[in-house]
Each structure stands twice: as C-alpha cells, then as structure tokens.
Amino acid sequence: MPQEDHVYSYSAVLMGSPILLKLFQHNEHLAHQVFRLIKHYENLLTVNRSPSEVMNINHAAGLHPVVVNPAVYQLIKCAKAASLLPNSAFNLAIGPLVKCWKIGFQGSSVPPAGEISARLALTSPHQVILDDEQHSVFLAQAGMELDLGAIAKGYIADRVRDFLHSQQVFQGLINLGGNVQTLGGASQVSGTPWSVGLKKPFAGPDELIGVIEVEGKSVVTSGTYERWFEFAGKRYHHILDPRTGYPLDNELHSVTIVSQDSIDGDIWTTLMYGMGVEQGCACLANKPGIEAIFVTKDRRVVLSSQQLFTFTLQDSSYQLV
Ligand code: ADP
Ligand code: MG
DSSP states (O other), X not given: OGGGGGOEEEEEEETTEEEEEEESSOOHHHHHHHHHHHHHHHHHHOSSSSSOHHHHHHHTTTTOOEEOOHHHHHXXXXXXXXXXXXXXXXXXXXXXXXXHHOTTTXXXXXXXXXXXXHHHTTOOGGGEEEETTTTEEEESSTTOOOOOTTTHHHXXXXXXXXXXXXXXXXXXXXXXXXXXXXXXXXXXXXXXXXXXXXXXXXXXXXXEEEEEEESSOEEEEEETTXXXXXXXXXXXXXXXXXXXXXXXXXXXEEEEEEEXXXXXXXXXXXXXXXXXXXXXXXHHTTXXXXXXXXXXXXSEEEESOOSSOEEEEOOTTSEEX
C-alpha cells in the first residue's frame, strides 16, 4: 500500500503506558509538543505522586476546599455527574478503595471485610463539594480521595486531538494504552479507516479477537485482564464495584466503547461493566453516539449497535452476536 509510506510513528512512555502517535508528516517538533501536553495533564491529574492538583484536593480532605485549574475543575465536575447517574458503577471518589486493594501495584491479597466497609463509607460522590465560582473542590470527610485513573487517559486523548486540530492537523492517531483517539482516516486517500485491534483476554499482547475500523472516533477498551492478581484460586481485577467495594464480577472480560470523545469512552466502559451485556445494550439503545463491544467469558462478542464502526471477527473460537 503506497499510502503507508506517509505514516510516521512516534512513541514515548508516559502515565506508565507506551504512547504511540501517528502522523502523516515527519514532524518531530509536533510530536514533542504532543508528548509535552500529555505530561502536563498527567502532572495535574495523577494520584500516585505529589504534587498534582488532584493530590492537593485529596490532602485537604475534611479540611478545606482547594482551588484548581479550570480544566481540572471541569473534568471533576463531569466525573461527579457520571458518578451520580442512577446505580452508576463509576465513582470518582473510589480512591480509598483503590488504595487498599492496590491492584496493579503491589496488591496480592484480599483486604479484610472490615477495612473494605470502612473505606466504602469514604467514597460518597455527594461528599465531593464543587464551587463553580471559585473552581474549588472540597472533599467533605477526612480520608476521602479522588481517583481519576479511569478517565484521565480519555480526557488527555481528547486534548491531544484538540491540540492537533489547532495545529491544522486533521489526520492522525494517538494511542495512550487502551485509549485510541483517531483523527480522520488512515490514509490521505479518503474513506480509509483506522484499524484498532480488539485484544484477546488473557492471551499474548498481539493476539486479537478481531479488528475495529473507525474514522475520526475514539476506541476505548477496559478489560479485567489488564491488571489483576490471583488469591486462593480466584482472580481479582482493578475495576471496583463502588456499591460493594469488591472488583466487579459478572459475565464480562472486556468492554470497548466507540464514541466521538474518549472521555465518554472511559466513562461508559465503566458504566457498562456495572450493567453487564443485557442492561448495557438496553441503555445504549437510547444513546446513538455511544456504542459498545462486549467480550464475555463464554466467548461471545456482543455489539450494542454498529453505526460508528465496522468489526471483523478473526478468532473463530469467539461467536459474534
Ligand atoms: P485502564 O485503562 O488503566 O485499565 P480503566 O480505565 O479501566 O483503567 O480504569 C481503572 C482504574 O480506575 C483503576 O485502576 C482505578 O484507579 C480506577 N477505578 C477502579 N474502579 C473504579 C470505579 N468503579 N469508578 C471509577 N474509577 C475506578
Ligand atoms: Mg478507562
């Protein structure tokens, strides 16, 4: 394919993930600016090291409100709204539970039930008090902690897209490790989509169930196979159920969301985890801009609808529904 000759790839390791940028021009300066932008937002949003704006909020829990950067404020406001949806599995105040499970870090055992229930009491999104005038955030109880780990990549992927648009770049791809945001198509010949692999759970990094094709859309996958530990013969993964304090346990191995904005992909992967296939598909029937690809433990691939992407199954041990 001659058009492949025009794709230039740039990579870096940021946010603990390999980052890949694809452009249709050789422009190291632009790539450098993109990686700097990612680093800038990572520094604002991280909860794993000080100083960051989110860490400042957490450190002031139960003490006083903290005025934050307007962008951080808007992201927190959006995350709070998602957390307050009826029966939402997404919770921006999940921090105390994430810290006690430590999944993906050094966690390797199930915390005592008493500790989980004590931490659960510190995760109410209602207790995240926002002030639109001041752009301040106040965690009303001592011990509360915001965790934006589920949405930071999506938010940043959208900012990279907006930055590239501002530089008159309308074709390209940014992959933040699980979050792929595409600009335009995959070739200067119009009508050529980008291909994004749907990973096979608990298999080698290059093993795919199939391929998702999109143009100018975000593709976000969240899987129980990404970060987990095994304890007494049972697997515990990193997406926690804010209603119980334990990892979400249902028929799913992964959820992929195709949408315009990657932040929506991030929020909806978590919401869909909480709902499962049947309820999730029913919910998305009224949401034309958000489409889901569910991969179940019994090897079904369920598409909620297919307006924004095409999907090609490659692994015949899976059944497309
Ligand atoms: P990744 O893409 O890094 O695998 P996800 O987007 O699936 O991660 O988000 C998982 C991360 O989000 C966890 O590591 C934790 O920090 C946080 N988290 C876990 N459970 C929830 C939840 N129910 N709501 C919001 N954030 C969560
Ligand atoms: Mg996510």
